[in-house]
Amino acid sequence: MGLHRPITIGRIDYANVWPIFHYAEQMLPGDRFIIDKRVPSALNGAMKRGEVDITAMSSFAYAEHADDYLLLPDLSVSAKGRVNSILLFMKEPLERVLQGTIALTATSATSINLLKIIMSLHYGANPSYVTMEPDLDSMLQHADGALLIGDPAIQASWQDRGLTVIDLGELWQRWTGYGMTFALFAVRRETAAERPQEVAAVLRALSESKRKSLKDRGPLIDQACRQLGGESGYWDRYFQELSYDFGSEEQAGLKLYFDYAQQLRLLRHEVRMQFFIENTAIRVNE
Numbered sequence: 001m002g003l004h005r006p007i008t009i010g011r012i013d014y015a016n017v018w019p020i021f022h023y024a025e026q027m028l029p030g031d032r033f034i035i036d037k038r039v040p041s042a043l044n045g046a047m048k049r050g051e052v053d054i055t056a057m058s059s060f061a062y063a064e065h066a067d068d069y070l071l072l073p074d075l076s077v078s079a080k081g082r083v084n085s086i087l088l089f090m091k092e093p094l095e096r097v098l099q100g101t102i103a104l105t106a107t108s109a110t111s112i113n114l115l116k117i118i119m120s121l122h123y124g125a126n127p128s129y130v131t132m133e134p135d136l137d138s139m140l141q142h143a144d145g146a147l148l149i150g151d152p153a154i155q156a157s158w159q160d161r162g163l164t165v166i167d168l169g170e171l172w173q174r175w176t177g178y179g180m181t182f183a184l185f186a187v188r189r190e191t192a193a194e195r196p197q198e199v200a201a202v203l204r205a206l207s208e209s210k211r212k213s214l215k216d217r218g219p220l221i222d223q224a225c226r227q228l229g230g231e232s233g234y235w236d237r238y239f240q241e242l243s244y245d246f247g248s249e250e251q252a253g254l255k256l257y258f259d260y261a262q263q264l265r266l267l268r269h270e271v272r273m274q275f276f277i278e279n280t281a282i283r284v285n286e
C-alpha cells in the first residue's frame with residue numbers, strides 16, 4: 001500500500017456536503033488520502049479526466065459517465081422538498097422569464113438541467129440560457145432570471161433585492177411528488193478494481209461522518225455561522241431539510257429526472273446505476 005500514490009478525494013466546496021466530510025477527513029491519513037475541494041462542475045471534470053479517484057459530484061454528471069464509475073452506497077445530497085440552496089432569482093414576473101433569458105451558474109450540472117426540464121416539461125416554455133460565473137448582480141444585468149446553487153445561492157437568499165425566488169427542490173416535489181438527488185458519491189471503476197480496500201476505508205469514513213453529523217448538528221451549525229454567516233436557526237433547518245441517504249425513495253426521484261433528461265436529449269443514453277460494495281466490488285441495481 002505504501003508504494004501507491006495517495007487516493008484523491010473530491011469534496012464539493014459548499015456547506016451541503018459538510019455532514020459527510022466533517023469527521024471523515026480526520027479518519028483518512030494525509031499521507032494516503034488527499035482531499036481536493038472544488039465547485040461541482042470542476043469536480044465533474046476532474047473525475048472525467050482521472051484527476052480525482054473518488055468524489056462527490058453532480059448526479060447529472062455521474063449519469064453522463066455512469067459506465068466509468070461506481071456509486072458509493074447510501075450517500076447523496078438530496079432533498080424531499082425545499083432544498084434552500086438551488087434557487088432561481090427573477091427580476092421579472094415568471095411569465096416574462098419563461099419567454100426571456102435565464103443566466104445559469106457555471107458551477108452546476110444537475111440543477112441547470114433540472115431547470116431546463118422544469119421549463120420545458122412543466123411550464124411548456126423555451127427560454128434562452130446563458131452560462132455565467134455565480135455573481136447574481138452581473139447575471140441579472142444580462143438576464144431576466146438567474147440560477148444559483150450552493151453557498152452563493154444561500155447568501156443571495158439572505159439579501160432583500162425585491163426579487164422573486166423559486167426553490168427548485170420544492171417545485172420539483174410539488175410537480176412530480178418525488179424528492180430530488182443533486183449530488184452522488186462515485187469512485188472510478190479502475191480505482192475500485194485496483195484498490196478496493198482503500199475505497200472501502202473512504203466509504204466507511206464518509207458514512208461514519210454522516211452518522212455522527214446527523215446525530216448532533218451543533219458543530220456543523222457553529223462552523224457554518226462562523227465561516228459563512230447567517231443565523232444558527234437557518235443552518236439547523238438547512239442541514240435538517242437536506243437528506244444524505246440514497247435509498248429506494250431517492251433513487252426513484254432521480255430515475256424520473258434521468259428519464260426526463262433523456263426525453264429532452266440532455267442525456268444520450270439510459271443510466272444503469274452500479275454500486276461499489278466491499279469484497280465483491282460491484283452490485284448491479286436494475
Ligand SMILES: C=C(O[C@@H]1C=C(C(=O)O)C=C[C@H]1O)C(=O)O
Nearest residue numbers: 040058085108109110111150182
Ligand atoms: C444542494 C446542492 O446540491 C448540489 C448541486 C449540484 C449541481 O447542480 O450540479 C452538484 C452538487 C451539489 O452541490 C447545492 O449545490 O446547493
